[in-house]
Amino acid sequence: MTTATELDERYGRTRRRRLPWIIAGAIALVVVGAFAWMTVAQSMSSVDADDLGFDLVDEHAVDVRFQVTGVQGKDVVCVLEALDEEFGVVGWKVVELPATDRHSQTRSERIPTVAEATTGLVNTCWVA
Incomplete structure:
Protein backbone atom coordinates (compact mmCIF):
# COMPACT_ATOMS: atom_id res chain seq x y z
CA MET A 1 0.00 0.00 0.00
CA THR A 2 1.23 3.48 -0.85
CA THR A 3 1.45 6.10 1.79
CA ALA A 4 0.22 9.68 1.59
CA THR A 5 3.80 10.94 1.32
CA GLU A 6 4.51 8.72 -1.68
CA LEU A 7 1.31 9.89 -3.39
CA ASP A 8 2.19 13.52 -2.73
CA GLU A 9 5.65 13.05 -4.25
CA ARG A 10 4.25 11.17 -7.26
CA TYR A 11 1.67 13.84 -8.13
CA GLY A 12 3.74 16.91 -7.28
CA ARG A 13 2.05 17.88 -4.07
CA THR A 14 5.22 18.07 -2.05
CA ARG A 15 5.93 20.87 0.35
CA ARG A 16 8.00 23.51 -1.26
CA ARG A 17 10.75 25.16 0.64
CA ARG A 18 9.88 28.68 1.62
CA LEU A 19 13.26 29.78 2.90
CA PRO A 20 14.72 30.76 -0.53
CA TRP A 21 11.62 32.82 -1.28
CA ILE A 22 11.81 34.54 2.09
CA ILE A 23 15.49 35.38 1.56
CA ALA A 24 14.84 36.68 -1.98
CA GLY A 25 11.95 38.82 -0.71
CA ALA A 26 14.07 40.25 2.08
CA ILE A 27 16.88 41.14 -0.34
CA ALA A 28 14.41 42.79 -2.71
CA LEU A 29 12.91 44.77 0.16
CA VAL A 30 16.36 46.00 1.25
CA VAL A 31 17.27 47.05 -2.32
CA VAL A 32 13.99 48.93 -2.82
CA GLY A 33 14.34 50.59 0.59
CA ALA A 34 17.91 51.70 -0.14
CA PHE A 35 16.88 53.13 -3.51
CA ALA A 36 13.98 55.00 -1.92
CA TRP A 37 16.20 56.45 0.80
CA MET A 38 18.82 57.61 -1.72
CA THR A 39 16.11 59.34 -3.76
CA VAL A 40 14.69 61.13 -0.71
CA ALA A 41 18.13 62.11 0.59
CA GLN A 42 19.15 63.52 -2.77
CA SER A 43 15.98 65.56 -3.14
CA MET A 44 16.39 66.95 0.38
CA SER A 45 19.78 68.40 -0.52
CA SER A 46 18.97 69.66 -4.01
CA VAL A 47 19.26 73.31 -4.93
CA ASP A 48 17.43 75.08 -7.77
CA ALA A 49 18.75 78.29 -9.28
CA ASP A 50 16.73 80.55 -11.58
CA ASP A 51 18.16 83.40 -13.65
CA LEU A 52 16.20 86.59 -13.07
CA GLY A 53 18.16 88.83 -15.42
CA PHE A 54 21.42 90.54 -16.12
CA ASP A 55 22.75 94.08 -16.68
CA LEU A 56 25.77 94.86 -18.79
CA VAL A 57 27.78 97.32 -16.71
CA ASP A 58 30.57 97.91 -19.23
CA GLU A 59 32.93 95.84 -21.35
CA HIS A 60 34.61 94.49 -18.20
CA ALA A 61 31.66 93.56 -15.97
CA VAL A 62 28.14 92.19 -15.94
CA ASP A 63 25.65 92.04 -13.06
CA VAL A 64 23.64 88.82 -12.70
CA ARG A 65 20.40 88.58 -10.70
CA PHE A 66 19.33 85.10 -9.63
CA GLN A 67 17.17 83.25 -7.12
CA VAL A 68 18.30 80.17 -5.23
CA THR A 69 15.61 77.84 -3.88
CA GLN A 105 16.89 83.96 -1.55
CA THR A 106 17.48 86.46 -4.33
CA ARG A 107 20.96 87.77 -5.05
CA SER A 108 22.76 90.06 -7.47
CA GLU A 109 26.46 89.61 -8.14
CA ARG A 110 28.95 91.39 -10.40
CA ILE A 111 31.10 89.18 -12.64
CA PRO A 112 34.37 90.63 -13.94
CA THR A 113 35.00 89.84 -17.62
CA VAL A 114 38.00 89.77 -19.94
CA ALA A 115 35.92 90.85 -22.95
CA GLU A 116 32.48 92.35 -23.55
CA ALA A 117 29.74 89.99 -22.40
CA THR A 118 26.29 89.65 -23.94
CA THR A 119 24.70 87.66 -21.12
CA GLY A 120 25.20 86.45 -17.57
CA LEU A 121 23.76 83.35 -15.97
CA VAL A 122 23.96 80.78 -13.18
CA ASN A 123 25.80 77.66 -14.32
CA THR A 124 25.17 75.47 -11.27
CA CYS A 125 24.56 75.51 -7.51
CA TRP A 126 25.11 72.92 -4.79
CA VAL A 127 25.01 72.51 -1.02
CA ALA A 128 28.38 73.29 0.51
Missing part, protein backbone atom coordinates in the same frame (compact mmCIF):
# COMPACT_ATOMS: atom_id res chain seq x y z
CA GLY A 70 16.20 74.73 -1.84
CA VAL A 71 17.67 73.79 1.47
CA GLN A 72 17.33 75.84 4.63
CA GLY A 73 20.08 76.16 7.19
CA LYS A 74 22.93 75.09 4.90
CA ASP A 75 25.51 77.06 2.94
CA VAL A 76 25.10 77.06 -0.85
CA VAL A 77 27.77 77.61 -3.51
CA CYS A 78 26.92 78.85 -7.02
CA VAL A 79 29.00 79.28 -10.16
CA LEU A 80 28.07 82.32 -12.28
CA GLU A 81 29.20 82.82 -15.88
CA ALA A 82 29.36 85.71 -18.33
CA LEU A 83 29.14 84.71 -22.00
CA ASP A 84 29.93 86.55 -25.24
CA GLU A 85 27.80 86.49 -28.39
CA GLU A 86 29.34 83.17 -29.49
CA PHE A 87 28.52 81.62 -26.07
CA GLY A 88 32.17 81.60 -25.03
CA VAL A 89 32.90 82.14 -21.34
CA VAL A 90 34.44 85.58 -20.86
CA GLY A 91 34.07 85.68 -17.07
CA TRP A 92 33.01 83.54 -14.14
CA LYS A 93 32.67 83.77 -10.40
CA VAL A 94 32.12 81.36 -7.51
CA VAL A 95 29.63 82.77 -4.99
CA GLU A 96 29.17 81.36 -1.49
CA LEU A 97 25.73 82.02 -0.03
CA PRO A 98 25.52 81.75 3.76
CA ALA A 99 22.86 79.61 5.39
CA THR A 100 19.50 81.24 5.99
CA ASP A 101 16.21 80.15 7.50
CA ARG A 102 14.32 81.14 4.30
CA HIS A 103 13.39 78.69 1.57
CA SER A 104 14.63 80.97 -1.22
Whole structure:
Protein backbone atom coordinates (compact mmCIF):
# COMPACT_ATOMS: atom_id res chain seq x y z
CA MET A 1 0.00 0.00 0.00
CA THR A 2 1.23 3.48 -0.85
CA THR A 3 1.45 6.10 1.79
CA ALA A 4 0.22 9.68 1.59
CA THR A 5 3.80 10.94 1.32
CA GLU A 6 4.51 8.72 -1.68
CA LEU A 7 1.31 9.89 -3.39
CA ASP A 8 2.19 13.52 -2.73
CA GLU A 9 5.65 13.05 -4.25
CA ARG A 10 4.25 11.17 -7.26
CA TYR A 11 1.67 13.84 -8.13
CA GLY A 12 3.74 16.91 -7.28
CA ARG A 13 2.05 17.88 -4.07
CA THR A 14 5.22 18.07 -2.05
CA ARG A 15 5.93 20.87 0.35
CA ARG A 16 8.00 23.51 -1.26
CA ARG A 17 10.75 25.16 0.64
CA ARG A 18 9.88 28.68 1.62
CA LEU A 19 13.26 29.78 2.90
CA PRO A 20 14.72 30.76 -0.53
CA TRP A 21 11.62 32.82 -1.28
CA ILE A 22 11.81 34.54 2.09
CA ILE A 23 15.49 35.38 1.56
CA ALA A 24 14.84 36.68 -1.98
CA GLY A 25 11.95 38.82 -0.71
CA ALA A 26 14.07 40.25 2.08
CA ILE A 27 16.88 41.14 -0.34
CA ALA A 28 14.41 42.79 -2.71
CA LEU A 29 12.91 44.77 0.16
CA VAL A 30 16.36 46.00 1.25
CA VAL A 31 17.27 47.05 -2.32
CA VAL A 32 13.99 48.93 -2.82
CA GLY A 33 14.34 50.59 0.59
CA ALA A 34 17.91 51.70 -0.14
CA PHE A 35 16.88 53.13 -3.51
CA ALA A 36 13.98 55.00 -1.92
CA TRP A 37 16.20 56.45 0.80
CA MET A 38 18.82 57.61 -1.72
CA THR A 39 16.11 59.34 -3.76
CA VAL A 40 14.69 61.13 -0.71
CA ALA A 41 18.13 62.11 0.59
CA GLN A 42 19.15 63.52 -2.77
CA SER A 43 15.98 65.56 -3.14
CA MET A 44 16.39 66.95 0.38
CA SER A 45 19.78 68.40 -0.52
CA SER A 46 18.97 69.66 -4.01
CA VAL A 47 19.26 73.31 -4.93
CA ASP A 48 17.43 75.08 -7.77
CA ALA A 49 18.75 78.29 -9.28
CA ASP A 50 16.73 80.55 -11.58
CA ASP A 51 18.16 83.40 -13.65
CA LEU A 52 16.20 86.59 -13.07
CA GLY A 53 18.16 88.83 -15.42
CA PHE A 54 21.42 90.54 -16.12
CA ASP A 55 22.75 94.08 -16.68
CA LEU A 56 25.77 94.86 -18.79
CA VAL A 57 27.78 97.32 -16.71
CA ASP A 58 30.57 97.91 -19.23
CA GLU A 59 32.93 95.84 -21.35
CA HIS A 60 34.61 94.49 -18.20
CA ALA A 61 31.66 93.56 -15.97
CA VAL A 62 28.14 92.19 -15.94
CA ASP A 63 25.65 92.04 -13.06
CA VAL A 64 23.64 88.82 -12.70
CA ARG A 65 20.40 88.58 -10.70
CA PHE A 66 19.33 85.10 -9.63
CA GLN A 67 17.17 83.25 -7.12
CA VAL A 68 18.30 80.17 -5.23
CA THR A 69 15.61 77.84 -3.88
CA GLY A 70 16.20 74.73 -1.84
CA VAL A 71 17.67 73.79 1.47
CA GLN A 72 17.33 75.84 4.63
CA GLY A 73 20.08 76.16 7.19
CA LYS A 74 22.93 75.09 4.90
CA ASP A 75 25.51 77.06 2.94
CA VAL A 76 25.10 77.06 -0.85
CA VAL A 77 27.77 77.61 -3.51
CA CYS A 78 26.92 78.85 -7.02
CA VAL A 79 29.00 79.28 -10.16
CA LEU A 80 28.07 82.32 -12.28
CA GLU A 81 29.20 82.82 -15.88
CA ALA A 82 29.36 85.71 -18.33
CA LEU A 83 29.14 84.71 -22.00
CA ASP A 84 29.93 86.55 -25.24
CA GLU A 85 27.80 86.49 -28.39
CA GLU A 86 29.34 83.17 -29.49
CA PHE A 87 28.52 81.62 -26.07
CA GLY A 88 32.17 81.60 -25.03
CA VAL A 89 32.90 82.14 -21.34
CA VAL A 90 34.44 85.58 -20.86
CA GLY A 91 34.07 85.68 -17.07
CA TRP A 92 33.01 83.54 -14.14
CA LYS A 93 32.67 83.77 -10.40
CA VAL A 94 32.12 81.36 -7.51
CA VAL A 95 29.63 82.77 -4.99
CA GLU A 96 29.17 81.36 -1.49
CA LEU A 97 25.73 82.02 -0.03
CA PRO A 98 25.52 81.75 3.76
CA ALA A 99 22.86 79.61 5.39
CA THR A 100 19.50 81.24 5.99
CA ASP A 101 16.21 80.15 7.50
CA ARG A 102 14.32 81.14 4.30
CA HIS A 103 13.39 78.69 1.57
CA SER A 104 14.63 80.97 -1.22
CA GLN A 105 16.89 83.96 -1.55
CA THR A 106 17.48 86.46 -4.33
CA ARG A 107 20.96 87.77 -5.05
CA SER A 108 22.76 90.06 -7.47
CA GLU A 109 26.46 89.61 -8.14
CA ARG A 110 28.95 91.39 -10.40
CA ILE A 111 31.10 89.18 -12.64
CA PRO A 112 34.37 90.63 -13.94
CA THR A 113 35.00 89.84 -17.62
CA VAL A 114 38.00 89.77 -19.94
CA ALA A 115 35.92 90.85 -22.95
CA GLU A 116 32.48 92.35 -23.55
CA ALA A 117 29.74 89.99 -22.40
CA THR A 118 26.29 89.65 -23.94
CA THR A 119 24.70 87.66 -21.12
CA GLY A 120 25.20 86.45 -17.57
CA LEU A 121 23.76 83.35 -15.97
CA VAL A 122 23.96 80.78 -13.18
CA ASN A 123 25.80 77.66 -14.32
CA THR A 124 25.17 75.47 -11.27
CA CYS A 125 24.56 75.51 -7.51
CA TRP A 126 25.11 72.92 -4.79
CA VAL A 127 25.01 72.51 -1.02
CA ALA A 128 28.38 73.29 0.51
